[in-house]
Amino acid sequence: MSARVSAVPSTHPLPERRRIGDRFGDLFLHGLTGAAAAAAAVLLGAIAWKIFQLAWPAITKFGFAFVTRQGWDTIHSKFGALDLIWGTALTSFVALLIATPVSIAIGLYLSELAPRGARTVIASLVELLAAIPSVVLGLWGILVLGPFVGTDLEPWLHRHLGFIPLFGGSPENAGMLVAILVLTIMIVPITSSICRELFLGVPTELEQGAIALGATRWEMVRGVILPYTRTGVSAAVLLGFGRAIGEAIAVTQVIGAGHGIHWSLFVTGDTLASKLAEQYQGAVSNIQIASLVYLAAILLVISLLVNLTALSIVRRFSHERTGES
Amino acid sequence: MAVDSGRYALTLSRRTRRRKLVNLLMQSLATIAALAAVAVLALVIGSVAQRGASALSWDFFTKTAATFGQGGGGVANALVGSFVIVGLGTAMAVPVGILIALYVSEFAPPGVGDLARLVLDVLNGLPSIIIGIFVYGLLVIGSGQAAWKGSFALAIIMLPLVARATQEVLALVPGTLREGALALGASRWRTVLGVVLPTSVGGILTGTVLAVARAAGETAPLLFTTSIAANAVTWDPRQPVLSIPYDIFVLSESADPADHARAWALGFVLISFVLVTSLTSRLLLVRYRKRLEG
Numbered sequence: 001m002s003a004r005v006s007a008v009p010s011t012h013p014l015p016e017r018r019r020i021g022d023r024f025g026d027l028f029l030h031g032l033t034g035a036a037a038a039a040a041a042v043l044l045g046a047i048a049w050k051i052f053q054l055a056w057p058a059i060t061k062f063g064f065a066f067v068t069r070q071g072w073d074t075i076h077s078k079f080g081a082l083d084l085i086w087g088t089a090l091t092s093f094v095a096l097l098i099a100t101p102v103s104i105a106i107g108l109y110l111s112e113l114a115p116r117g118a119r120t121v122i123a124s125l126v127e128l129l130a131a132i133p134s135v136v137l138g139l140w141g142i143l144v145l146g147p148f149v150g151t152d153l154e155p156w157l158h159r160h161l162g163f164i165p166l167f168g169g170s171p172e173n174a175g176m177l178v179a180i181l182v183l184t185i186m187i188v189p190i191t192s193s194i195c196r197e198l199f200l201g202v203p204t205e206l207e208q209g210a211i212a213l214g215a216t217r218w219e220m221v222r223g224v225i226l227p228y229t230r231t232g233v234s235a236a237v238l239l240g241f242g243r244a245i246g247e248a249i250a251v252t253q254v255i256g257a258g259h260g261i262h263w264s265l266f267v268t269g270d271t272l273a274s275k276l277a278e279q280y281q282g283a284v285s286n287i288q289i290a291s292l293v294y295l296a297a298i299l300l301v302i303s304l305l306v307n308l309t310a311l312s313i314v315r316r317f318s319h320e321r322t323g324e325s
Numbered sequence: 326m327a328v329d330s331g332r333y334a335l336t337l338s339r340r341t342r343r344r345k346l347v348n349l350l351m352q353s354l355a356t357i358a359a360l361a362a363v364a365v366l367a368l369v370i371g372s373v374a375q376r377g378a379s380a381l382s383w384d385f386f387t388k389t390a391a392t393f394g395q396g397g398g399g400v401a402n403a404l405v406g407s408f409v410i411v412g413l414g415t416a417m418a419v420p421v422g423i424l425i426a427l428y429v430s431e432f433a434p435p436g437v438g439d440l441a442r443l444v445l446d447v448l449n450g451l452p453s454i455i456i457g458i459f460v461y462g463l464l465v466i467g468s469g470q471a472a473w474k475g476s477f478a479l480a481i482i483m484l485p486l487v488a489r490a491t492q493e494v495l496a497l498v499p500g501t502l503r504e505g506a507l508a509l510g511a512s513r514w515r516t517v518l519g520v521v522l523p524t525s526v527g528g529i530l531t532g533t534v535l536a537v538a539r540a541a542g543e544t545a546p547l548l549f550t551t552s553i554a555a556n557a558v559t560w561d562p563r564q565p566v567l568s569i570p571y572d573i574f575v576l577s578e579s580a581d582p583a584d585h586a587r588a589w590a591l592g593f594v595l596i597s598f599v600l601v602t603s604l605t606s607r608l609l610l611v612r613y614r615k616r617l618e619g
Contacts, residue, residue: 022512029514033428036421037441040484044444047451047459047481054462105358113355122359124607129366131603133542135570136592139577140369143585185365192362216348239450246452249544249570253577273454273545280548296458300451307450311443 048300055297058290066294072259072275079291081272081298086261088271088299091176091251092244095183100237103188107195108221123196130189138253141182146173146254149181154266169264174256177265179274182250187240194236198229232317238310242303248273272299370596377593380586389556390587400591402558406566409472410551411541413562414479419533421480422487423522429488430495431517442492449485454545456481461549470551470565478546483536490532494525497617527613534606538599544570569595 052059058066062079069080110123154171161167202225210220226233251274258268270278272295279292337345388399425445429438460478464471498521506516547568554567569591576588 022515025514026512029427029517030432033424033432036424037428037433037437037444039421040425040441040448040488041444043481043484044448046463047455050459050462051455054458102358102361105355106362109355109359113352114359122363124604125366126359126362127607128600128603129362129369131538131599132366132369133544133570133595133599135542135544135573135577136373136596137369139573139588139592140372142577143589144372185369188362216344218348218351219344221351242450246454248452248454249574253574273452276454276458277545277548281552293458293462296455300455303450303452303455304447307447311446311450 048304051293051297051300055290055293057287058294059297061287062291062294066291067298070261074285074288077285077287079288079294081295083259083261084270084272084275084295085298087176087255087269088245088273090265090269091179091183091255091271092241094176094265095180095187095244096237096241098180098184099187099191099240102184103191103195103236103240104226104233106188106192107199108225110192110196111199112217112221112225123193126189127193128189129185130193134186134247134250135253137182137185138250141178141250141254142174145181146178149173149175149178153177158266165263166265169262169266171266172256172268174254175258175266175268176255178254179251179269179271180265182254183244183247186247186250187244190243191236191240194239195229195233198232198236199225202228231313235310235313235317238306238313242306242310245271245306246273246299246303248277252277272296370600373589373592373596376586376589377591380590381593385587385590389558400567400569400572400587402554402556403567403569403572403591404594405558405560406472406551406554407541407568407570409560409562409566410475410479410547410568411537413473413476414483414540415533415537417476417480418483418487418536422484422536423491423529425484425488426491426495427517427522429492431513431521442489445485445488448481449489452545453482453543454548457546457549460546465550470549470553471563472551472566473562475547475551475566475568476562478550479540479543482543482546483540486536486539487529487533490535491525491529494528494532494613494617495521497528497614498524499617524617528610528617531606531610531613534602535610538602538606542570542595542599544574547571548574 058079062069066079067081067085069078070082071078071080072083073079106126110119110126114122150171150173154167154177157167158169158171206224206228207220210224211217215223251271255270255274256268257270257274257278259270260267262269276292276295276299279288382399385399386404387401389402390400425441429441433441456478460474460481464474464477502520502524503516506520507513511519547570551565551568552571554565556567559566573588573591573595576584576591579585579588
């Protein structure tokens with residue numbers, strides 16, 4: 001505590017010098033902190049500007065057709081992003097498809113079912129899953145999960161569900177499916193901890209009302225909790241999606257650097273982010289580097305859109321809620 | 326819950342029984358999902374520990390990689406490199422992060438504060454590989470890689486984490502403390518530096534440690550900024566250095582089982598560091614929050 005300030009006798013007027021010092025100090029700290037905040041905004045702008053500047057040669061050369069063209073031909077310097085967009089979309093969507101119900105279930109377990117004592121422990125264990133560095137998860141994915149997927153999971157899926165194109169093709173140790181599973185493991189802790197907080201925020205009167213009317217716990221969840229948190233949950237899913245499309249390292253490790261567009265989940269592939277991580281040193285020509293950054297620009301635009309949408313939903317949601325209470 | 330026991334009958338009606346069954350099914354599914362997540366955590370940590378711990382040795386920590394074909398060797402350069410990169414990145418991110426948080430919670434008009442928070446959230450949501458390419462374009466093209474450029478990239482990743490954590494702690498500082506200081510005649514800046522900041526120092530510290538744990542495991546930003554390094558221990562941030570996550574990345578892509586063993590051992594070191602730091606800081610944060618709130 002500022003003992004010097006409180007020691008100033010109240011009967012004496014403060015010396016003029018101090019008052020100027022205080023006024024200057026206030027102004028200075030306000031300015032300094034404001035400048036730091038402005039720097040963050042400038043940084044965000046600079047990132048976008050720099051990415052587009054670096055990609056500009058490829059953007060002018062290939063135009064928008066880059067997005068719809070297939071193939072990555074380094075010899076003839078013909079580049080297209082369609083394979084990679086497909087890989088990104090397929091891996092992230094399927095990962096979300098698995099992660100969303102699992103996350104909601106975990107959120108429900110932690111907010112409604114778990115015994116009181118175990119609640120925080122299990123919640124922090126699930127959150128620890130998010131703390132595992134992606135490169136370690138990728139290492140585990142390539143050396144432990146991959147062989148399991150290639151020799152056990154994929155043959156099993158193929159035997160029983162092979163008539164679905166997603167499970168056609170021959171099993172491999174690296175490929176889309178391993179990437180999907182690794183991404184799922186990355187998304188689940190993020191979405192489930194948001195879900196948990198959303199579910200905990202549901203007013204107890206509503207929950208108790210449903211129970212008092214004779215609803216079972218599941219009916220209460222379906223009739224009260226899920227409708228009440230629907231928008232928030234969709235934002236959580238979007239945030240998970242943003243995380244999935246941007247993950248470069250772990251996906252690079254397990255996806256196997258394949259090309260082409262296939263319906264099968266067993267084949268190797270590539271995503272926008274993994275292509276960037278693979279070719280970081282191998283790029284030979286300027287146009288190849290620019291094309292790689294073009295991929296980054298596509299990724300940037302998608303992830304900005306996804307994140308801004310999710311954030312605006314979260315914001316609207318919390319405003320509504322604070323307005324209600 | 327079980328009040329509705331089929332209209333005074335002692336046996337449950339078929340409908341009630343089905344409802345109870347569905348309820349039970351959904352409860353077990355939720356429980357299974359939570360257990361599965363914990364099981365995956367245990368599985369990953371378990372396999373890293375099992376494969377990694379055996380490869381740890383004194384040489385592993387003190388020597389650099391052996392030349393091709395020879396056994397032994399260690400990862401001292403990656404350990405030192407990570408220390409340099411992350412340490413420098415923390416030094417860059419923490420002061421700026423705290424200043425931003427102070428602006429948002431103490432000075433900014435409401436609309437501007439919201440905007441600053443949005444900027445931080447967007448920054449936090451950017452794929453880390455994009456930040457790597459940004460720093461590559463800004464600093465590396467033309468002048469080459471260096472450890473401090475990797476630090477700069479990590480600092481961009483840590484900035485929103487530190488700022489948001491600090492800001493959440495600042496929000497917990499009771500308004501009465503601020504009012505008390507102001508009522509005693511203290512100016513705003515003295516209130517902030519003499520009362521608000523010291524009260525929240527514990528929370529800021531744990532938030533910083535969490536950001537360090539996150540940054541220590543980041544690989545993508547380092548690919549473009551500090552990856553082509555000599556096989557020697559160097560503390561000089563102007564040189565490109567090797568780092569733990571990047572080394573794991575390279576070794577995991579190799580076909581040589583000896584490389585895999587080193588990757589596991591490095592993974593074990595990294596995961597131990599990350600888990601220990603994030604667990605302890607989480608625990609401290611909970612205790613600290615309780616003290617401020619209660």
